[in-house]
Amino acid sequence: MTDPSVPTGIVITGLSHDYTPRAGTRVRALEDVSLTVATGSFHALLGPSGCGKSTLLYCIGGFLPVQTGSIRTDRGLVTDPGPDRGVVFQNFALFPWKTVLQNILYGIGKRGIRGAEARDRAQHFIDLVHLTGFEASFPGQLSGGMQQRAALARTLAAEPDILLMDEPFGALDAQTRRIMQEELLGIWRQTRQTVVFVTHDVAEAVYLSDAISVMSARPGRIRRTLSAGFNRAADPAVFKRPDFTEQVELIWQMVRAEVDDARRPAPA
Amino acid sequence: MIGRIALRCSAFLVLLAGWEAANRLGLIRPFLLPPLTAVAARLVADVASGAFFLNAAVTLYRTLAGFALACVIGIPLGILISRRKLVGWFVEPIVSVGFPMPAIAFLPIFMLWFGVFDLSKIVMTGFSAVFTVIAAADAGTRGVERQLTWSAQSLGATRAELFRDVMLPAAMPQILTGLQVALPLALIVEVASEMLMGGTGLGGMMVNAENYADSVGVYAGIVEIALVGGIAVALMARLRRHLLRWHPEAAG
Numbered sequence: 001m002t003d004p005s006v007p008t009g010i011v012i013t014g015l016s017h018d019y020t021p022r023a024g025t026r027v028r029a030l031e032d033v034s035l036t037v038a039t040g041s042f043h044a045l046l047g048p049s050g051c052g053k054s055t056l057l058y059c060i061g062g063f064l065p066v067q068t069g070s071i072r073t074d075r076g077l078v079t080d081p082g083p084d085r086g087v088v089f090q091n092f093a094l095f096p097w098k099t100v101l102q103n104i105l106y107g108i109g110k111r112g113i114r115g116a117e118a119r120d121r122a123q124h125f126i127d128l129v130h131l132t133g134f135e136a137s138f139p140g141q142l143s144g145g146m147q148q149r150a151a152l153a154r155t156l157a158a159e160p161d162i163l164l165m166d167e168p169f170g171a172l173d174a175q176t177r178r179i180m181q182e183e184l185l186g187i188w189r190q191t192r193q194t195v196v197f198v199t200h201d202v203a204e205a206v207y208l209s210d211a212i213s214v215m216s217a218r219p220g221r222i223r224r225t226l227s228a229g230f231n232r233a234a235d236p237a238v239f240k241r242p243d244f245t246e247q248v249e250l251i252w253q254m255v256r257a258e259v260d261d262a263r264r265p266a267p268a
Numbered sequence: 269m270i271g272r273i274a275l276r277c278s279a280f281l282v283l284l285a286g287w288e289a290a291n292r293l294g295l296i297r298p299f300l301l302p303p304l305t306a307v308a309a310r311l312v313a314d315v316a317s318g319a320f321f322l323n324a325a326v327t328l329y330r331t332l333a334g335f336a337l338a339c340v341i342g343i344p345l346g347i348l349i350s351r352r353k354l355v356g357w358f359v360e361p362i363v364s365v366g367f368p369m370p371a372i373a374f375l376p377i378f379m380l381w382f383g384v385f386d387l388s389k390i391v392m393t394g395f396s397a398v399f400t401v402i403a404a405a406d407a408g409t410r411g412v413e414r415q416l417t418w419s420a421q422s423l424g425a426t427r428a429e430l431f432r433d434v435m436l437p438a439a440m441p442q443i444l445t446g447l448q449v450a451l452p453l454a455l456i457v458e459v460a461s462e463m464l465m466g467g468t469g470l471g472g473m474m475v476n477a478e479n480y481a482d483s484v485g486v487y488a489g490i491v492e493i494a495l496v497g498g499i500a501v502a503l504m505a506r507l508r509r510h511l512l513r514w515h516p517e518a519a520g
Contacts, residue, residue, distance in 0.1 A: 063418045081421035093415035097437040097514045106433075110424030138514040158423050 009039040009194060010060060010162065014069035017055055029055040031219035033069070037211075042188060042195045042231055044205035044212045046251065048259045052220025053198045054166055060196060061087050061164050073162065083110065086160030090167040092147040094139040100126065100150045101135040107158030125153040128187060145176035156187070163188075163195045169204070181207060185231055202252045206230060206244065214254050217261060223254065302484045310488040319473070324496050327469040330386055331458040331500075334393025335451055342398045342450075343443060346405025347435050363402055371396035372460055379465070389461045396457035397450040404446020408439025441515055444508045451504050455497050470496065 017030040029052040037043045045053040058064040060071055062081040071078040073085075086107075094103050104122040113121065126132060129149040139147050148168060155163065168184075169177040185208060188195060199205050205212045206228050213225045228247060230238050238244050284304055290296050291303040298306075314320040348355040349363075375392055382388035412435060420434045421427075436443075462471025470493050477485025 058418075061418065061422060063414075063421070081418060083422060083424040085422060087418065087422045089415045089419070091413070091415060093413065093419045095416070095419075095434070095437070097440070099514075106420070107423035140514065140516050154419075154423070160422070164422075 009041075009074065010035075010037040010196070011072045012036070012056075012060070012069070013072075015056070015059060015066065015071060016068040017052070017059060017064065018067060019055075019064075028219040030059070031221050033220065033222055035213060035222055035225070037194060037196060039074075040192045040194055041210040042197065042208055044197045044199060044209040044228075045215060046199060046202065046205045046212055046255060047215030047220070048217050048255060049200060051215045051217050051258070053200075053215050056215075056220065057087075057164050057166050057196060057198050060162075061085055075161070083107065083158050084161045085164055086155035086158055086162070087164040088148070088151050088155050088166065088168045090170045092139065092144075092151045092171075094147055094151050094154070096139050099136050099138055100131060100142075100153075103139070103150060104154045104157045107154060111158065122157060125157040128156070129153045129183070143176075145172050145180065148172060148180065152184070152187075156191070161194065163193045165195065165197045167198055167200070170199070170201075177204075182236075184208070188231075200255075202255060203239070203248050206248050206251065207238065212251060214251060214258070216258050223258065226251065299481075299483050302487055306484050307487045307491065310484050311491060314488060314492070320492055323468060323470045323473045324492065327455075327458055327462065327471065327493075328496065328500070330389045330469070331393055331451075331455045333386075333390045334395075334458065335397055335447075335454045337390065337394035338397035338401050338450060338454065339447065341394075342401030343405045343436070344431075346402040346407075346443075347409045347431060347439065349402065349406045350409040351431070351435065359402075363399060367399040367403065371457055372464075375461055375464060384465060384467075389458060389465070392461050393454045393458045397454040400446050400450040400453060401443070404443050404449075405439055408442030408446075409435050411442075412438040441512055441517070444511065448501070448504050448508065451500060452497060455493075455500060459493055 012033055012035045015030055015033040016028065018026050018028050020026050033056060045056060047053050055064065059066055060078065062078050062085065066078065075082075075084055078085075095106065098106065101119075101122055104125055105118055108118045108121055123135075126135060129152055131146060131149050131153065134142065134146065134150075139150065142150065148171075152168070169180050172180060181204060197205070197208060208231055209228045210231060211225055211227050214223045215221065216223050230241075230244055230247075235241075287301070288304040290301065291298065311320070345355075345359060349359055350356065371392070374395060375388075378388045378392050378395070382391050416438060417430055417434050420430055425433050458469070459471035459474075462469040463475045466472050466475055470489060474486055474489030474493075477483075477489060
């Protein structure tokens with residue numbers, strides 16, 4: 001029942017995704033996306049808003065159906081949501097009627113672990129995200145940053161093979177975001193899970209990732225995948241290094257081109 | 269604190285004072301509006317003889333049984349309507365026709381089917397309350413963020429478990445609002461059924477007093493119903509505060 005998480009990669013082949021808005025015609029959100037996320041790597045999906053990067057993440061999560069193409073992990077084809085793929089959302093999506101502890105116990109309980117062992121495990125992850133002392137608080141009583149720590153702990157406590165993060169720090173203020181980025185890297189260096197991290201913040205992507213896939217505006221395609229690798233060494237001054245700023249600038253130019261492309265009116 | 273309570277009671281005190289004064293000044297015939305003191309004396313007598321507790325217990329039993337029936341059927345059905353298209357298509361037209369119907373109009377049918385004792389009144393009460401409960405559960409579940417259900421699924425919840433683990437608690441604020449409307453409704457319809465069918469219960473006692481031209485008994489009955497209703501509504505509000513202690517409204 002409690003098989004430990006095994007790192008696994010993700011292989012996406014020829015994935016396209018259409019959706020129909022409530023009132024309107026079919027929109028193509030993803031077009032022929034092929035992407036390999038290496039086992040144990042931190043992989044960022046970067047692109048302008050509306051480029052389908054969240055849609056891609058939701059497909060990997062199994063929340064949206066795979067229509068064309070395939071998504072495969074080491075456990076097989078992705079068809080449904082499952083506890084092998086944990087997810088952290090921008091709006092935290094904690095259960096507001098459960099305390100921090102109860103939220104974190106939820107996934108642990110679903111794995112069949114109960115009683116003192118479950119509590120110890122939950123406490124370990126609460127301590128890991130520095131929420132010690134807030135076990136009995138309801139999410140509504142916490143700041144945004146603390147809610148996101150709780151959401152991260154809840155996901156980590158279920159010990160998924162793959163961590164899917166959908167602009168997790170997008171709703172936080174700049175200082176909190178910076179601290180959360182550092183702590184996430186610190187945790188990831190211990191767990192070495194495969195992470196897919198959606199963001200529109202170029203510096204965040206470069207700071208956190210082994211690899212960065214830049215996506216085009218709608219319909220979403222993978223434009224280029226670059227390697228970064230600043231995340232491997234715990235260097236707090238990495239933001240000031242010339243090769244770091246150079247990399248950010250280079251990728252920013254690529255994203256910028258995508259935004260300009262999307263803005264340009266279609267030829268008549 | 270005492271000042272606030274006094275302020276809240278002042279409306280009733282004015283009403284009661286006006287009632288007693290109208291009698292003392294001979295403005296109204298005692299048969300049309302008996303003196304407050306006579307009604308109060310009857311209340312005391314009803315409490316002392318135990319008649320009040322017997323009638324209140326019978327009325328509350330049938331009201332709460334019908335209300336429970338409405339909850340057990342209405343909450344799952346309301347959630348299913350919003351989460352399963354097929355159920356929605358099938359049940360929604362029935363609900364939208366049944367909701368605005370005066371439920372009490374079905375009393376003759378329920379008497380025919382379920383007899384003239386407790387069962388027909390319980391079904392009647394449940395029927396009158398169930399539509400409000402369905403509508404509240406439906407509306408409450410519709411607003412559930414998809415990220416919440418996705419989180420539960422990626423933590424290992426099955427689709428069936430989502431109803432208990434996510435839908436029900438997420439819809440609880442609106443469900444409780446619906447229950448707070450449905451409970452007095454159930455009590456109203458219960459008393460009305462008793463008044464139409466006679467027998468025991470607060471409504472039955474009132475109709476009995478009416479038959480004997482006992483206007484003091486009728487007024488005492490009204491006060492007793494108001495008392496029971498007021499207590500039931502207050503307990504329901506307390507239950508809401510307890511169940512929603514996680515909700516921002518509880519902080520206010």
